[in-house]
Amino acid sequence: MDMSPFPWLKDKPDTFQYHLENDTGDFETYTRKKRLDLGESLLKLRRIYLDTKYWLYVRDVYLNRSKNPLHGEIVKELRRLRDSGSTICPVSYSIFSELLYQSDPVTRNATAEMIxxxxxxxxxxxxxxxxxxxxxxxxxxxNSVGVELYEIDQMVWTKAVFILGDRFLSLEGSPFSGKQALAIRKTMDDLFWSINLAEILGQWPLSDRNKQENNIELAESLTDGKFEHQKQSDSFEKLFLDEVQGVLDGHRSILGSFALHLGQKNGLEGNLSKNEISQLGNILGR
Known part of the structure; x- marks a missing residue:
């Protein structure tokens, strides 16, 4: 009996020796190509985006507790399309975050397995x-007129373990040689790439119902405040600009990092601290 905390690891790829013996490029090129290849393959498929409600319908069919025969037909057709290789039902961050709110392990795992x-x-x-x-x-x-770029639709895809964003192993300052460190980093990316959603959630704590109730109260309070704000005599233009400002506020660090990247690309030397990058983002977001 396998008593390890991650029994599913035994079925995962071990590509270390392959990367050690073969030149598969630098780390950035290797990982970027993998994601672009995924995007290219998905753009050739029909993509059906199910919202949370329909994923729950799918889950109930999986658990044999659906009371609506139509839901069973929907799942049957989705499976047929998926098996034919013509269609896929990708998930988004919002679906994943909803999944984290489920407090019952049976229903949560069933939803993840169907996803x-x-x-x-x-x-x-x-x-x-x-x-x-x-x-x-x-x-x-x-700024690059005439330069052929990848379509943005091809660049937004990844695998389940990276649904919160790309995270890569850093071995800076390790005792490994450059070649060994590069092979290890690529191997870990290959491993993470193969982990599915059910395996991720198997290591994720269940949601606390009490905290959920607090979040619901906070959401209701914010909604009430929003409606009160709408009663004020602000113009549509001001409300629109306030919304834009709110979006930019949440992305200031990205704006700052991008401005620094452009500066360094054009000959700017040196670096900035996280606080300085955030301040730069604040300036750009005004």
Whole structure:
């Protein structure tokens, strides 16, 4: 009997020796190509985006407790389309966050297993990553007339374990040689790439119902405040600009990091601290 905390690891790929013996490029090129290849393959497929309600319908069919025959037909058709290789049902950060709120392990795991089956573990990057990529793509396109760029639709895809954003192993300062460190980093990315949603949630604590109730109260309070604000005599233009400002406020660090990247690309030397990057983002977000 396998008593390890991650029994599913025995079925995962071990590509260390392959990377050690073969030149698969530098780390950034290797990981970027993997994500672009995924995007290219997904753009050739029909993509059906199910909202939370329909994923719950799918889950109930999986658990044999659905009371609506139509839901069973929907799942049957989705499975047929998926098995034919023509269609996929990718998930987003919002679906994943909703899944984390489930406090029952049976229903949560069942939902995750059906998502894995219909999505093949393919997900859209989280909102902050999509914003960053769209910003870079837009500015690069405006400043590189005639240069062929990848379509942004191809650049927003990843796998389940990276649904909160890309995270890469750093071995800076390790005792490994450069070649060994590079092989280890690529191997870990290959491993993470193969982990599905059900395996991730198997290590994730269940949601606390008490905290959920507090979040509901906070959401109701914020909603009430929003409606009160709407009663004021603000113009549509002001309300719109306030919304834009709110969006930019949540992305100041990205704006600052991108401005620093542009500066360094154009000959600016030196670096900035996280606080300085945030301050730069504040200036750009005004």
């Amino acid at each position: 894995d089956e219909l999505s093949d573990g393919c997900t859209i990057q989280p909102p902050h990553e999509v914003f960053r990529r769209e910003l870079i793509h837009f500015v690069t396109k405006m």
